[in-house]
Amino acid sequence: MDLRPFAIAILCITAFGVEEELRRARLFWKNEAGKKMGAGLGALSNWTLAKQTISFVHNHGGTTFMLAAGWTTVSCLLLLFFDFPKAAEDESGDPLLFRDHKGHESVSSLREVHSEPYGDGSEEMPGLLWLSLSLSILFWMAYIAHKLFTPFESLNIFLLITYKVLFNDFVVFLYLFVYIFCCSYFTLFVLFPRTTGPLPFMEPMNTWFSSFEHLMGMALVGYHFSISLDPKHFESMSYLQAVDFAVFYIGYYFYVLFALVLLMNLLVAMLSFTFVETRLESALQNRTAFAKFVLQLELQAEALGMDVHAGEPRADGSRAFDFRAIQCFSSKSRGIDNDGHYGAGVVSEGAVMAADFEPHQAALTAWAYANAGHPAPELFDALAERQLPNKATADYDSLAIWVWAYATAQHPSPKLFAAVAEIVVETTSCQIRDGKLAMAPVDVANVAWAYAVTDEAAPPALFDSLAQQALARLDRFETRPLAKLAWACAAVEYSPSEAFASSLAERFESMSWEIHRDREELRQLHQWQLWFVEQQRAAPFSPHLSALCLDSFVLGASEHGTLIPGGTRVTRFQRQVTDGLAALGLRPEPEVVTSSGYTLDALVHWKGERVGVEADGPHHFRARTHVPTASTQLKRRQVRALGEILCPIPWWEWNACGSDVQQQGEYLRAALDRTVAEAGARRVVPQWPWATKECG
Known part of the structure; x- marks a missing residue:
């Protein structure tokens, strides 16, 4: 059967795949260069673009694809330009699917005809063909697994964990195993008694090669030695030779115990521990891999003229895709800082990328780190410096997220808090004139709380604006944000107007309170009414609600200890x-x-x-x-x-x-x-x- 047409077809398919990979790399190059120019940041050097493109290709499976395509091309060229021995056929004309090594007289007693795919031994091309085919299959399977498993979270996580296990713990185990095996092998081989002829006690130990083969087989697959302790075998040995054999016998079984029991159990324990420890990290890598996969498809769709409504619009109407954000998170998130926090590398990368963030993205990034309790002063400084909110782009939700994140992280930023206060005051004034106050209750509460718990001075005009926003949507407030707002007013010593105080008191009185369910909210209300007593003003609540607040406050007075x-x-x-x-x-x-x-x-x-x-x-x-x-x-x-x-x-x-x-x-x-x-x-x-x- 002539395999040349198949080789030509496979070469064409491989060439098309290589062309697609190169086209994707070129699209990425143009995307990165155009994005920086469009952002007014200046053109990147060709060397920088080349490094980023190589990293892009590698992280999207391009390296594995090129290796598979290379070995496939070698295999196809060998089939096209060299003649190989043809497989023998049986009586029905079907090829005999077996191979024979040079020097064997027959491969099967059931067939008279046998095949010699390695030829007569004078040609080296058949051996190269089998090598290139096997390597191409190996790399194709790895590439297909990467593409096939990425959309499926459970499969991709398992693949990532397996990769980590093999290239981390297994490599460390091999170092340990090789060292122990070499020590044991040389010790046992030298210790085994030597005579003018082979000893019958343990025949494989008579030569260096057979002893190496059998000790390795015993360690890896449990290969069993046959040890003969027949007393007549000791008659020809001297006393010291018998002692040597006794020590060898003890050392051999110690090696068996160590290699088969201790080392194997150590490997299992290491793999199990790594599997559990890296599951969360692998889940993060899976999500970033899937994000990169989708972004790659969007880039290709954009190149084909399909508007996927993704990416950042350019002046010419095209879109730029921010691969760098996903790339840095996937490549740096494996870092661990001195306090044991994952993702330590992302902080510095995020600080560098702060200028590329959209305002809401920057606010959400700060929120994520604050909510996770991860200290990132460099990142917070960069975000506040390069993404300072402005009236044109900021919304109430983003402003509340900004100040909540910085207050929760206890990170000072006078410029940020001053900017947010100015925007809230100006926007509220405009909305009052238009009769459209639109700040959500939770945003009102979070902004007030953030200024109350920080050193940043809260201008009275800010809390006046927050009070106006709260009054406009007082019926939409739930217990927690409204109690938080009242507590913040007490903390910053904001003296509410009679209208605001009475409206809040009426809203609180209308709510349903339970001392065990709403203990924290009732404690905050108690501190708010104490603020009225500080000002020598009448208590805002009814005796019933006042007593309920006091009881809750006393119940929660005992702190940790x-x-x-x-x-x-x-x-x-x-x-x-x-x-x-x-x-x-x-x-x-x-x-x-x-x-x-x-x-x-x-x-x-x-x-x-x-x-x-x-x-x-x-x-x-x-x-x-x-x-x-x-x-x-x-x-x-x-x-x-x-x-x-x-x-x-x-x-x-x-x-x-x-x-x-x-x-x-x-x-x-x-x-x-x-x-x-x-x-x-x-x-x-x-x-x-x-x-x-x-x-x-």
């Missing part, structure tokens, strides 16, 4: 401060609940005054600073404004005293003296119309 007799929670730091106060001869009362509902860590009498002592641990301060959190500042302000003397003990000042009891006492004495002196004259404790508890 360890239980002490009586069920009250205290922290270790709080216990140390209490012990220090007792060492001064005082009688500290722990966990005192005031009539306002706030709980004081300890209450002491110092120089005729009741002084509340607060042991403020690290969670009372913002990350990486000594600045109190908004909640801590609000508590200090309201406790002092409502008639109590408060002495906070910061954790770092206490730690500076070490374990020296005398130094701790001197520090506490000085802190109490300073607090009482700053308190000044006796304060008038406000009257609580809703109070049901006496000061503890």
Whole structure:
């Protein structure tokens, strides 16, 4: 059978595939060059474009395709230009599908005719043909698996995990295995007794090659040695030779135990652990691979004149596709920083790419890192610097995401917060004139909360605008965003108008409240009504809702710590401060609940005054600073404004005293003296119309 027509057909198909790969690479080159020029960033150098294009081709399976196409071309050219021995046929004319090596007299006792596909041994081309065919099949299967499995998440994840297992743990295991095998092989082969002839104890150990083959087979597939311990075999051996054999015998079974049991179990354990650990990472890679696959199809469709409505429009009406964003996330997301966070490499890449983001994309990127609790100061600085919101492109949703993300990440950005405040105020003013206030309730709450929990000054005009937006959609507010808005007003000391205060109070009164379900919201409402007492204004709520807020506030007053007799929670730091106060001869009362509902860590009498002592641990301060959190500042302000003397003990000042009891006492004495002196004259404790508890 003449195979040349098949070879020509396969060459044509392969050439078409190569042309398509090269065309995709060219489209990517033009896309990247045109995108940068369209963005006004200047043309990239040819060397930079070449590196990006090679990376694009490799990440889309192009390298595997070229290897498969290359070996397929070699196989087809060999079939076209060289004559190969033809396969023998049986009586019916069918080819005999078997091959024979040179030197064998027959391949089957059932057939008289045999084939010699390797020829007479004088030609090397048949051997090259089988090699090129096998390699082309191998690379084609790898390429097809890449393309076939990408759209299917479970299959692609399994393929990625298998790849990681093979090229990580298995390679490490092979290094270990080869080292142990070489040590064992040389030790056992040298130790095996030698005579003028082969010994019958273990025939494979008589020659270096057979011993290597059998020890390797035993380690990999459990090949069994036949060891003869017939006493007559020892008659011709000297005493020391018998000792050598005994040591060899023990060493051999130790090798069996180590190779078959310990090493194999180690490999299984390594593979299992890696499979579980890399599953999440492989899921991320699968999604980025699928995104790249779709983007590649969109690029081809655009080149064919099909408008897929994807990519960034250019001035000439065509579209540019941002492969670089997906490329950097897929290539860098495997990095792990010193704190064990995945995706460490994305931060620096994202900072470089910040200028390429759309405003909403930049806001969502900041939100993702803040929501994940992943510190990325470089990225946050770059986003705020290069993607500062402006009135022309920003919407309320993006603005709320911006400030929420930076507040949650505790990352300062005065320019960003100032820009957002200005946009909200100006946009609200325009909407008031048009009668179309459109800020969503959750956006109102998140913006107010973000300014309340940061150091960024909240201009009164901002909260005036937020109050106008809230009043316009008050009936659409749910309990959580409305309580968050009220708490933020108390935290920034925003004095609401009577209309705003009464409208909010009516809305709160109309809602259904349950103390266990809505504990956090009721606690926030209690702090809001305490803000009214600070201003010497009438309590906004009915006695029933006020009492409900107070009960919820007291129930949630105990924070994280360890239980002490009586069920009250205290922290270790709080216990140390209490012990220090007792060492001064005082009688500290722990966990005192005031009539306002706030709980004081300890209450002491110092120089005729009741002084509340607060042991403020690290969670009372913002990350990486000594600045109190908004909640801590609000508590200090309201406790002092409502008639109590408060002495906070910061954790770092206490730690500076070490374990020296005398130094701790001197520090506490000085802190109490300073607090009482700053308190000044006796304060008038406000009257609580809703109070049901006496000061503890």
